[in-house]
Amino acid sequence: MARCAEQFEAELRPDYEFIVNTVPEGARVLDLGCGEGTLLKMLVDRKGVRGTGIEIVEERVYEAVEKGLTIHHGDFYEALSYYPDDCFDYVILSQTLQQAHETVAVITESLRVGRFLVASFPNFAHWKPRLQLLLKGRAPVTGALPYQWYDTPNVHSLSIKDFQVFTREQGIRIVGHFYLAKRGRVRFWPNLRAAYGVFVVEKIGGPARGRAVE
Amino acid sequence: MSDYLISEKTLGATVGEVVLQSVRFESMPLDSGEQLAPVTIAYETYGRLNEERTNAILILHALSGDAHAAGYYPGESRPGWWETMIGPGKGFDTDRYFVVCSNVIGGCKGSSGPISINPATGREYGLDFPVVTVGDMVRAQKLLMDHLGIERLLSVSGGSMGGMQALQWAVAYPEAVASCIPIAATTKHSPMQIAFNEVGRLAIMSDANWNNGDYYGRAAPDSGLAVARMIGHITYLSDESMREKFGRRLRDKTALGYDFTMDFEVESYLRHQGEIFTRRFDANTYLYVTKALDYFDLSGGHGLLEETFRNLPSDMRFLVIAFSSDWLYPPYQSKEIVRALKGSGIDCSYLEMRSSYGHDAFLLENKDLNRMVWHFLETTARKGGLRFG
Numbered sequence: 001m002a003r004c005a006e007q008f009e010a011e012l013r014p015d016y017e018f019i020v021n022t023v024p025e026g027a028r029v030l031d032l033g034c035g036e037g038t039l040l041k042m043l044v045d046r047k048g049v050r051g052t053g054i055e056i057v058e059e060r061v062y063e064a065v066e067k068g069l070t071i072h073h074g075d076f077y078e079a080l081s082y083y084p085d086d087c088f089d090y091v092i093l094s095q096t097l098q099q100a101h102e103t104v105a106v107i108t109e110s111l112r113v114g115r116f117l118v119a120s121f122p123n124f125a126h127w128k129p130r131l132q133l134l135l136k137g138r139a140p141v142t143g144a145l146p147y148q149w150y151d152t153p154n155v156h157s158l159s160i161k162d163f164q165v166f167t168r169e170q171g172i173r174i175v176g177h178f179y180l181a182k183r184g185r186v187r188f189w190p191n192l193r194a195a196y197g198v199f200v201v202e203k204i205g206g207p208a209r210g211r212a213v214e
Numbered sequence: 215m216s217d218y219l220i221s222e223k224t225l226g227a228t229v230g231e232v233v234l235q236s237v238r239f240e241s242m243p244l245d246s247g248e249q250l251a252p253v254t255i256a257y258e259t260y261g262r263l264n265e266e267r268t269n270a271i272l273i274l275h276a277l278s279g280d281a282h283a284a285g286y287y288p289g290e291s292r293p294g295w296w297e298t299m300i301g302p303g304k305g306f307d308t309d310r311y312f313v314v315c316s317n318v319i320g321g322c323k324g325s326s327g328p329i330s331i332n333p334a335t336g337r338e339y340g341l342d343f344p345v346v347t348v349g350d351m352v353r354a355q356k357l358l359m360d361h362l363g364i365e366r367l368l369s370v371s372g373g374s375m376g377g378m379q380a381l382q383w384a385v386a387y388p389e390a391v392a393s394c395i396p397i398a399a400t401t402k403h404s405p406m407q408i409a410f411n412e413v414g415r416l417a418i419m420s421d422a423n424w425n426n427g428d429y430y431g432r433a434a435p436d437s438g439l440a441v442a443r444m445i446g447h448i449t450y451l452s453d454e455s456m457r458e459k460f461g462r463r464l465r466d467k468t469a470l471g472y473d474f475t476m477d478f479e480v481e482s483y484l485r486h487q488g489e490i491f492t493r494r495f496d497a498n499t500y501l502y503v504t505k506a507l508d509y510f511d512l513s514g515g516h517g518l519l520e521e522t523f524r525n526l527p528s529d530m531r532f533l534v535i536a537f538s539s540d541w542l543y544p545p546y547q548s549k550e551i552v553r554a555l556k557g558s559g560i561d562c563s564y565l566e567m568r569s570s571y572g573h574d575a576f577l578l579e580n581k582d583l584n585r586m587v588w589h590f591l592e593t594t595a596r597k598g599g600l601r602f603g
Binding site: 062068069070074083 | 531533549552553556557559561562563564565566567568582585586589590592593596
């Protein structure tokens with residue numbers, strides 16, 4: 001887990017930056033699978049958000065409470081059901097989506113309690129895992145997908161394109177996106193060149209409240 | 215809660231020597247419609263109240279607790295019941311906060327209760343003492359806070375019945391509470407909790423010495439109280455902690471006795487716990503306090519907890535804590551508190567601590583519990599604009 005956390009911190013600063021830039025001043029934010037609360041703390045300090053994190057690993061909850069954050073220790077399928085409709089502006093699934101078992105339920109619930117959902121995940125169609133699979137014939141192990149097949153917490157292998165198709169099928173609108181490789185932001189052929197995808201989505205038919213991303 | 219012999223080594227810094235103080239009020243109304251007059255409240259304080267009177271924390275005790283939450287009485291080696299949590303640098307950091315703990319009314323450790331003298335008769339109240347509720351206990355504590363000149367508490371906290379009083383404080387005096395830390399608590403007793411209490415009460419009332427509560431100056435219903443305590447004690451432990459502590463070890467025997475004397479270590483332990491309890495606790499108090507617990511319903515009986523919490527100020531903060539192996543006040547009861555708070559938009563953190571010690575986990579040396587409470591209070595103090603030198 002330490003390996004994951006370190007890599008996460010080192011490589012995902014740009015993902016954090018994008019999320020911090022996306023979330024407006026003073027927003028109400030729910031971070032699902034908030035870990036030690038690094039991102040949430042950034043949001044509180046820099047954007048003055050009213051934030052809550054949900055985390056299942058006890059030791060991480062302690063670290064997040066030490067940061068002065070409001071944390072719910074537990075499973076987020078259950079915790080999401082505690083919240084009334086529309087009580088958050090943003091729900092964040094940072095590197096959590098690929099580990100969520102009931103993906104559709106989590107996304108539906110997130111868009112029930114929140115106006116926007118920010119989801120970031122490793123892109124399985126990035127050229128590196130593609131090549132590894134093609135040339136070595138083995139399950140890919142890369143910076144964004146650092147696990148062996150037998151110890152990965154990821155239960156879904158999805159690509160940027162998969163997510164785009166998924167949103168169309170689920171009646172969700174993408175209102176912002178950010179594609180990321182080791183060297184920074186990717187603008188062209190993201191499904192091949194980006195190691196991570198970050199999306200901001202909202203429910204189609206939700207109240208129009210302007211754009212989420214400038 | 216149980217009596218624990220805690221090794222002094224692990225306790226760290228202490229508030230040192232403490233004194234039990236007491237204050238008397240003329241009277242107070244009770245939920246039953248009766249008046250309690252006079253009202254004596256025994257209490258202790260640790261740490262220093264700042265000039266602005268903004269650093270006070272009220273600690274609430276559990277069923278068999280008292281005002282002696284921390285430190286040592288002169289010449290005694292046994293510390294207060296929450297010595298693990300209260301002291302310099304501990305969760306309730308007495309270098310920073312002014313910590314108060316009082317004995318509940320209905321209790322037997324200095325506050326008005328069935329062993330107090332009834333001014334109408336000049337004898338102990340016994341069952342003439344009016345039935346009190348958790349709401350009454352908290353109302354009495356409010357009198358004490360007013361007496362100490364504390365308008366607003368930085369936090370209210372306690373485990374078990376202490377947690378229930380903390381919740382009652384938040385709901386009854388929302389403007390007087392900045393934060394609340396209920397630990398291993400509930401908003402209302404389940405049928406199972408009531409059932410255990412009723413067995414305990416019946417054990418006492420079936421003891422011939424009980425004599426309808428009129429036993430002062432005579433032989434007390436010690437065997438009934440001891441059985442009540444033994445039942446209670448089992449519910450504070452867990453299957454795992456009992457297996458670990460006793461196994462099936464025999465007591466002073468190498469083989470089964472094939473008689474009805476004590477065979478197993480656990481039997482001896484429970485009898486000992488029951489016996490020492492009778493030396494420090496009053497049987498009638500056990501009846502009154504368990505009754506108050508069973509009557510408690512934070513939602514006031516209408517069942518809608520969200521409605522109850524709706525009047526709380528938006529800046530009130532909660533830290534709700536449960537223990538994984540607590541089967542008497544199981545985590546689901548804490549989660550009900552959390553669900554209702556979140557439903558009312560109140561800032562609430564929830565922690566379910568892994569522990570094998572059952573309900574009693576809140577009384578035991580616990581670094582993580584100290585750490586969480588310390589940081590939660592630090593955040594609460596910072597948000598309230600409190601500065602420490």
